[in-house]
Amino acid sequence: MNAPAVTPDPLHLILGDEELLVERAVRTAFEAARLADSQADLTRVRVTDLTPPELAELVSPSLFAEGRVIVLEAAQEAGKEIADAVISYCAHPADGITLVVVHTGGGRSKVAKELPAALRKAGARVTECPKLTKPADRDAFVRNEVRAAGGKIDPEGVAALVEAVGSDLRELAAAASQLVADSAGKVNADAVRRYHRGRAEVTGFAVAEKAVIGDRAGAMEALRWAMQTGVAHVLVADALADAVRTVARVSAVGRADPFQLAGQLGMPPWKVKKAQGQARGWTEQGLAECMQVVAGLNADVKGAAADPDYALERAVLRIVAAHQQRGR
Amino acid sequence: MTSATVAPTASGVWSVVVGQPGAVEVLSAAAEAAAAVVAGGEASPGAMTHAWLFTGPPGSGRSVAAKAFAAALQCTVTDDRPGCGECAGCRTALAGTHADVRVVVPEGLSISVAEMRALVQTAARRPTSGRWQVVIIEDADRLTEGAANALLKAVEEPPPRTVFLLCAPSDHPDDVSVTIRSRCRVIALRTPPASAIADVLVRRDGVAQAKAAWAASVCGGHVGRARRLATDPAAEQRREAVLRIPLGLRRAADVFTCADELVKTAEAEASEVNDTRNEAERQALETAMGAGGTGKGTASATRGAKGAMKDLERRQKSRSTRTQRDSLDLALVDLAGFYRDVLITATGAREVSLNHPDRAADVATAAASWSAESALRRLEAVLACREALEINVKPRIAIEAMITALHRG
Numbered sequence: 148m149n150a151p152a153v154t155p156d157p158l159h160l161i162l163g164d165e166e167l168l169v170e171r172a173v174r175t176a177f178e179a180a181r182l183a184d185s186q187a188d189l190t191r192v193r194v195t196d197l198t199p200p201e202l203a204e205l206v207s208p209s210l211f212a213e214g215r216v217i218v219l220e221a222a223q224e225a226g227k228e229i230a231d232a233v234i235s236y237c238a239h240p241a242d243g244i245t246l247v248v249v250h251t252g253g254g255r256s257k258v259a260k261e262l263p264a265a266l267r268k269a270g271a272r273v274t275e276c277p278k279l280t281k282p283a284d285r286d287a288f289v290r291n292e293v294r295a296a297g298g299k300i301d302p303e304g305v306a307a308l309v310e311a312v313g314s315d316l317r318e319l320a321a322a323a324s325q326l327v328a329d330s331a332g333k334v335n336a337d338a339v340r341r342y343h344r345g346r347a348e349v350t351g352f353a354v355a356e357k358a359v360i361g362d363r364a365g366a367m368e369a370l371r372w373a374m375q376t377g378v379a380h381v382l383v384a385d386a387l388a389d390a391v392r393t394v395a396r397v398s399a400v401g402r403a404d405p406f407q408l409a410g411q412l413g414m415p416p417w418k419v420k421k422a423q424g425q426a427r428g429w430t431e432q433g434l435a436e437c438m439q440v441v442a443g444l445n446a447d448v449k450g451a452a453a454d455p456d457y458a459l460e461r462a463v464l465r466i467v468a469a470h471q472q473r474g475r
Numbered sequence: 476m477t478s479a480t481v482a483p484t485a486s487g488v489w490s491v492v493v494g495q496p497g498a499v500e501v502l503s504a505a506a507e508a509a510a511a512v513v514a515g516g517e518a519s520p521g522a523m524t525h526a527w528l529f530t531g532p533p534g535s536g537r538s539v540a541a542k543a544f545a546a547a548l549q550c551t552v553t554d555d556r557p558g559c560g561e562c563a564g565c566r567t568a569l570a571g572t573h574a575d576v577r578v579v580v581p582e583g584l585s586i587s588v589a590e591m592r593a594l595v596q597t598a599a600r601r602p603t604s605g606r607w608q609v610v611i612i613e614d615a616d617r618l619t620e621g622a623a624n625a626l627l628k629a630v631e632e633p634p635p636r637t638v639f640l641l642c643a644p645s646d647h648p649d650d651v652s653v654t655i656r657s658r659c660r661v662i663a664l665r666t667p668p669a670s671a672i673a674d675v676l677v678r679r680d681g682v683a684q685a686k687a688a689w690a691a692s693v694c695g696g697h698v699g700r701a702r703r704l705a706t707d708p709a710a711e712q713r714r715e716a717v718l719r720i721p722l723g724l725r726r727a728a729d730v731f732t733c734a735d736e737l738v739k740t741a742e743a744e745a746s747e748v749n750d751t752r753n754e755a756e757r758q759a760l761e762t763a764m765g766a767g768g769t770g771k772g773t774a775s776a777t778r779g780a781k782g783a784m785k786d787l788e789r790r791q792k793s794r795s796t797r798t799q800r801d802s803l804d805l806a807l808v809d810l811a812g813f814y815r816d817v818l819i820t821a822t823g824a825r826e827v828s829l830n831h832p833d834r835a836a837d838v839a840t841a842a843a844s845w846s847a848e849s850a851l852r853r854l855e856a857v858l859a860c861r862e863a864l865e866i867n868v869k870p871r872i873a874i875e876a877m878i879t880a881l882h883r884g
Contacts, residue, residue: 399727442876
């Protein structure tokens with residue numbers, strides 16, 4: 148993380164909206180400035196609170212040439228005047244001053260949207276901090292965290308940690324460094340389970356995915372977790388309905404290339420592909436029954452049943468039962 | 476119109492009430508008594524009362540009958556037969572612009588208690604024209620429990636010159652609460668005969684004789700639907716598409732195409748009906764709340780507009796859901812009629828007229844290939860779907876489940 152440099156880059160651009168990563172990038176920039184000048188101080192300002200004269204004052208060199216790090220936060224909300232001021236400063240950065248611009252990459256006005264490109268052109272050092280949406284990225288993040296804390300983690304450990312803590316990076320980072328400290332560097336699934344129990348997030352989709360492949364135990368477990376963590380009944384019911392009808396639709400048209408079917412069915416190709424896998428083992432009869440089950444469930448969770456929890460469990464069990472009647 | 480049998484009463488405002496001689500007789504007697512009360516004379520006891528409940532199957536003209544009665548009450552030409560259909564009172568009451576006739580037409584899914592409380596207030600006033608203060612509630616079955624209770628007090632003891640006219644599909648407790656029902660006199664309308672419907676189509680809407688006869692025969696006794704079918708080619712096409720479904724379900728994939736078509740048509744119809752209106756309403760509200768104004772104080776004037784906009788959007792959404800459901804319901808009723816026809820044909824009851832006589836060939840094919848049990852199961856799937864839609868099941872899920880059942884039989 149630390150990049151020792153005698154002269155820190157005068158311009159930084161931090162792009163993205165993953166809070167933790169942005170925070171770290173700012174700290175890295177600050178630490179780099181501290182290496183050059185141990186007296187350097189940090190000033191944080193929201194762009195919207197700033198006027199061009201104030202910016203000029205902030206970035207003008209001081210009498211005794213102390214180092215200074217200026218962080219402009221929420222640059223995506225910048226107005227035209229301040230954006231122009233920032234860009235014109237970038238052309239002639241002052242000595243000993245580090246300007247860090249934090250930008251989500253979005254922005255409403257045209258000038259705000261073009262600010263990152265202008266900064267890049269001016270030779271700013273760019274740090275990208277996009278939101279981690281893919282599970283693989285999250286796993287990699289956990290591995291890096293553990294490594295940075297001086298430990299090692301195996302793949303099962305990563306899976307267990309993500310399952311138990313959830314997808315919030317701050318929590319994952321905190322849990323990772325704590326685990327490294329607690330388990331003397333080697334983190335595995337057992338170590339994770341010793342300190343973390345339960346699951347942070349179970350979506351209706353997880354329940355539905357297990358139910359339509361006939362995994363009774365898995366589906367029931369996921370359902371109980373989902374209820375426990377407060378997922379709305381309607382969401383689980385909708386996910387179940389969607390999974391069943393997707394499988395039914397895909398299996399109704401027969402086997403074909405997912406990319407061709409995608410256009411015909413109006414679904415993305417990955418969904419078709421997944422449904423084709425799930426459709427294995429289903430009979431037409433079983434799917435027809437399930438369509439009735441999920442339609443009834445939709446009414447049940449909207450007030451027709453006395454106990455929506457029970458209605459959901461029964462529906463899941465009936466879907467699994469319908470899946471397993473293929474032998475007959 | 477069966478004008479030969481009810482010639483004396485079916486004139487004036489009563490001519491719009493199709494095929495209901497019995498009801499017209501009672502109502503015109505009541506209107507005569509009411510006119511006598513207004514004139515300060517002695518009315519025949521029991522002929523007029525302060526609260527009426529019009530029941531009857533959809534399309535039998537409950538609200539039309541209520542409006543005709545309101546017009547007769549407001550008729551200013553009082554010879555011995557009120558309801559001339561010519562005077563200012565009759566015309567404005569029928570057009571819905573009479574000052575003493577309030578019509579509540581729920582456009583959303585239900586009638587709220589706030590709406591009813593406001594209505595009770597206006598109902599307590601004396602009529603401006605010195606005749607009757609008339610309150611018509613169409614679709615009284617959409618009153619929420621709270622709204623029904625708010626209305627109850629007023630229906631129980633109305634001011635001397637106030638008349639409540641409620642319309643509902645039936646006087647079953649599911650539709651109208653028993654407490655309200657017990658304070659009203661019920662006018663039960665019957666399904667108008669096809670000949671009467673055809674007659675009114677020809678007479679009032681100028682539809683050609685053959686087309687009118689066809690529309691009257693397939694509308695299931697629904698006057699409004701008959702007119703729609705006779706005058707709107709799109710409605711006719713939609714009906715065709717729906718009635719193709721039962722025999723068109725050959726492969727498993729057809730289930731989803733059919734369901735998709737039904738749901739999309741309903742959505743399209745809802746947006747067609749509502750979109751332009753929503754936009755106009757939004758603009759009118761924005762103008763009313765001071766949008767687009769310049770100068771001092773405009774910012775604070777528009778600040779309060781957010782809440783009102785939200786409110787409007789909520790009402791528009793409710794209306795759109797209702798339109799969608801109504802459109803799906805029409806399709807389901809047509810489908811149910813088809814399966815009923817199949818059952819009837821299978822039993823060989825020749826004297827019973829079919830719901831869709833123009834589809835007799837399809838019906839016969841289906842009756843020959845399906846067992847009576849499977850036709851009944853299909854009919855029940857359609858009816859179950861109607862109920863599911865009523866309790867808020869997502870239309871797509873409900874319709875797909877139904878068509879899957881139709882496919883399997």
